[in-house]
Amino acid sequence: MPALVNGEWVKGDVAASEMKDGAFHREATHFHSWITPDGAPGPSGQPGLPAEPGRYQLFVSYLCPWASRTLIFRSLKGLREIIRMSVAEPAIGENGWTFADPQDAGPKAPPIRDLHQLYTASEPNYTGKVSVPVLWDRKEARIVNNESADIIRILNTAFNELTGDHQDFYPEPLRAEIDRWNGLVYDNVNNGVYRAGFAKSQSAYEDAARSVFKALDKIEAHLADHRYLAGQYLTEADWRLFVTLVRFDAAYHGIFKCNIRRIADYHNLSNYMRELYQWQDVRTTVKIDHIKAGYYSIAHINPTLIVPLGPDQNFDAPHDREHLLGKGIFKGS
Known part of the structure; x- marks a missing residue:
C-alpha cells in the first residue's frame, strides 16, 4: 500500500516491509504522547498534554476496527461534545485515507483532504504507513497519538473531570x-x-x-x-x-x-x-x-x-x- 517516505507521499506497494516470507506483520505505530487531566506524563512517562474541551480531534474511518475502538470510547465516555471527529471515505485510494470534504484541523493547520497531511504536519520527514485512528491536537497542529490501544485508555480517564463520567473500562x-x-x-x-x-x-x-x-x-x-x-x-x-x-x-x-x-x-x-x-x-x-x-x-x-x-x-x-x-x-x- 502507499506510504510516506521522507515526508513524500509515494503511491504503489511501498509498505512491503509488512510482508515476511508470505506472512503479514503489522508495522508498529509511531506517535505515543498522552493526554492527562493536568498535562502530567502518561502512565509510562510519555509526554503529556492537558485535557481541554475542543482542543483534540479524532480522525477515523468506520471501515477500520482499530478506529472503531476509539469511536466506541468517544461515545461511551460522553466525549462527543469534547472531542471533534472527522470520518474518512471507506475505500483507501492512491492517496491513502481521504476525506470527501476538506477537514478543519485547527487554527494552525490548513484544511486537509488526505490523512497523510497530518503526519507530515507533525513530522515533516516522516517515513512509514499512514493509518487511522489519529488523535490530533488542534491547538498545536500535531499528532498526539496514532495507536488505538493507547487512545482508548486516554479517553477512558483523561476527560473524566470535564464530563463527570467515571466509568472505568480498565479498572x-x-x-x-x-x-x-x-x-x-x-x-x-x-x-x-x-x-x-x-x-x-x-x-x-x-x-x-x-x-x-x-x-x-x-x-x-x-x-x-x-x-x-x-x-x-x-x-x-x-x-x-x-x-x-x-x-x-x-x-x-x-x-x-x-x-x-x-x-x-x-x-x-x-x-x-x-x-x-x-x-x-x-x-x-x-x-x-x-x-x-x-x-x-x-x-x-x-x-x-x-x-x-x-x-x-x-x-x-x-x-x-x-x-x-x-x-x-x-x-x-
Whole structure:
C-alpha cells in the first residue's frame, strides 16, 4: 500500500516491509504522547498534554476496527461534545485515507483532504504507513497519538473531570485479566484475520486462519458461563474483541477467507456481540455499508471490486446473556 517516505507521499506497494516470507506483520505505530487531566506524563512517562474541551480531534474511518475502538470510547465516555471527529471515505485510494470534504484541523493547520497531511504536519520527514485512528491536537497542529490501544485508555480517564463520567473500562483490580485477554484477542483475532487475509502463501494463510478459529472456539467456551471476558464487568477487552466480531461475517469471512465458521454459527459469541452492539449508543459507531465497501475495495485480493449483497444481519435481535451474572461497568472515583 502507499506510504510516506521522507515526508513524500509515494503511491504503489511501498509498505512491503509488512510482508515476511508470505506472512503479514503489522508495522508498529509511531506517535505515543498522552493526554492527562493536568498535562502530567502518561502512565509510562510519555509526554503529556492537558485535557481541554475542543482542543483534540479524532480522525477515523468506520471501515477500520482499530478506529472503531476509539469511536466506541468517544461515545461511551460522553466525549462527543469534547472531542471533534472527522470520518474518512471507506475505500483507501492512491492517496491513502481521504476525506470527501476538506477537514478543519485547527487554527494552525490548513484544511486537509488526505490523512497523510497530518503526519507530515507533525513530522515533516516522516517515513512509514499512514493509518487511522489519529488523535490530533488542534491547538498545536500535531499528532498526539496514532495507536488505538493507547487512545482508548486516554479517553477512558483523561476527560473524566470535564464530563463527570467515571466509568472505568480498565479498572486496576481487573488489569491482569484484561491484559491476558487482550493478548490472546489481538494476536489471534484482531490481527489474526489480517494475517489470514493478507497472506501470500498457502501455509501462512492456513496458520493464520486456524489460529483465528482456535481462539474463537476458546472464547465461545468461556462465554458459556461468563457474561464478559474479564468476568462480571464490561471492560476494554470486550470492546477490543467486539470490533472484529461485528465485521466478521460481512467482511472477514468472505474477503479474508476466514470461512471455517461464521460468528452466526457460534451461539455464545453471536449473542454476546448483539449485547455489546445494543449497549448505549454503540450501534451508531457501526456502519456495515462502510465496512463492506472498504474491505471489498482492496484490489489485490478482490480485483473485480464487486461488493456482495449479503449477509443479512440483525444486530438488534434479542440476545440471551441476561441469565449470566453481570455487574455492567466498573465505576471509578
